[in-house]
Amino acid sequence: MNVEEQIKDILARITRVDKSIISRQSTFKDIKADSLDVVQALVAVEETFGIEIPDEEAQKFQNFGDFVSYVESRVPQKEKV
Amino acid sequence: MSLEGKLALVTGSGRGIGRAIALKLASQGADIVVDFFRHRESAEQTARDVEALGVKAEVIRANVGDPAKIDELFDMIGNKFGRLDILINNAASGVGRPLADIDVKAWEWTMNINARALLLCAQRATKLMEGRGGKIVSISSLGSRFVLPNYTVVGVSKAALEALTRYLAIELAPRGICVNAVAASAVETEALKFYFKEGLVKDSRQATPAGRMVIPEDVANVVAFLCSEEAFMIRGQTIIVDGGTSVGILALAGK
Numbered sequence: 001m002n003v004e005e006q007i008k009d010i011l012a013r014i015t016r017v018d019k020s021i022i023s024r025q026s027t028f029k030d031i032k033a034d035s036l037d038v039v040q041a042l043v044a045v046e047e048t049f050g051i052e053i054p055d056e057e058a059q060k061f062q063n064f065g066d067f068v069s070y071v072e073s074r075v076p077q078k079e080k081v
Numbered sequence: 082m083s084l085e086g087k088l089a090l091v092t093g094s095g096r097g098i099g100r101a102i103a104l105k106l107a108s109q110g111a112d113i114v115v116d117f118f119r120h121r122e123s124a125e126q127t128a129r130d131v132e133a134l135g136v137k138a139e140v141i142r143a144n145v146g147d148p149a150k151i152d153e154l155f156d157m158i159g160n161k162f163g164r165l166d167i168l169i170n171n172a173a174s175g176v177g178r179p180l181a182d183i184d185v186k187a188w189e190w191t192m193n194i195n196a197r198a199l200l201l202c203a204q205r206a207t208k209l210m211e212g213r214g215g216k217i218v219s220i221s222s223l224g225s226r227f228v229l230p231n232y233t234v235v236g237v238s239k240a241a242l243e244a245l246t247r248y249l250a251i252e253l254a255p256r257g258i259c260v261n262a263v264a265a266s267a268v269e270t271e272a273l274k275f276y277f278k279e280g281l282v283k284d285s286r287q288a289t290p291a292g293r294m295v296i297p298e299d300v301a302n303v304v305a306f307l308c309s310e311e312a313f314m315i316r317g318q319t320i321i322v323d324g325g326t327s328v329g330i331l332a333l334a335g336k
Contacts (some may be wrong), residue, residue: 011184034176035176036176036186036187036190039119040186040190041121042146052121054119054120054121055119055120056120056121056122058119074265
């Protein structure tokens with residue numbers, strides 16, 4: 001499963017929405033994620049991929065696509081280490 | 082008051098009250114373990130500012146709402162330093178919602194970070210304080226005893242924190258460990274700006290008899306006192322730092 005699908009699964013599990021409604025353009029509000037859901041999703045993604053996503057970065061995410069792109073940019077970087 | 086040679090863990094010390102406490106204890110000579118959860122840059126800044134005061138700083142990331150992370154945090158302190166003199170249980174989180182909207186997730190998240198963390202951190206900290214005494218100080222808020230709008234879960238978690246402070250104080254007294262708490266009213270921090278935005282608190286300058294809002298350093302000063310030997314006979318107390326807000330009736334009098 002690719003990064004996008006894995007993050008989609010995590011978000012869907014936390015917010016209890018059907019993952020089919022999550023697209024790259026979806027905002028956290030669109031998928032009914034409140035601030036606690038977002039933090040829990042960030043932590044779950046961090047643990048899944050073994051990365052750290054500081055709030056300073058997370059606050060820049062405008063939509064799901066930004067979230068995925070950030071994680072994708074970090075994962076290969078970690079694998080190279 | 083000197084804390085020279087002491088080691089202090091301040092949970093949630095990247096920003097706000099925790100940062101002010103870290104700097105205050107460092108200014109008195111204590112080495113500081115800076116714990117953070119979400120803001121690494123802020124934590125590293127706190128560590129640099131601590132080191133600029135001539136003492137050591139160690140940054141570690143741990144969500145104190147997660148027992149496994151608490152274990153990692155204390156394993157690190159145990160392995161690296163083999164001791165701890167001061168535990169400042171400051172890290173806090175919360176969900177501002179009306180009662181009807183508080184779900185199990187919001188309840189557990191808040192209670193685990195704000196209240197359970199004190200129990201679990203104290204259990205680990207006391208082992209590192211064995212034979213050397215120690216100080217445990219938690220940060221509470223007026224919401225533990227007064228009702229603030231949409232503050233239910235946080236208020237209840239702080240009430241639990243204060244009750245736990247009393248129980249710990251008695252049980253740990255024979256080991257020479259002093260346990261207390263400091264409860265502040267609205268303190269000028271980044272977190273407060275969030276609460277303003279969420280409509281949880283209003284500008285409280287008018288309601289504060291002391292004429293200004295509480296700042297993080299006001300809280301840090303009292304915490305530092307509770308960490309000193311001068312405060313040895315204060316046990317299980319929650320000291321209120323609110324510029325008189327909770328006992329003043331100026332707001333009611335319409336002044």
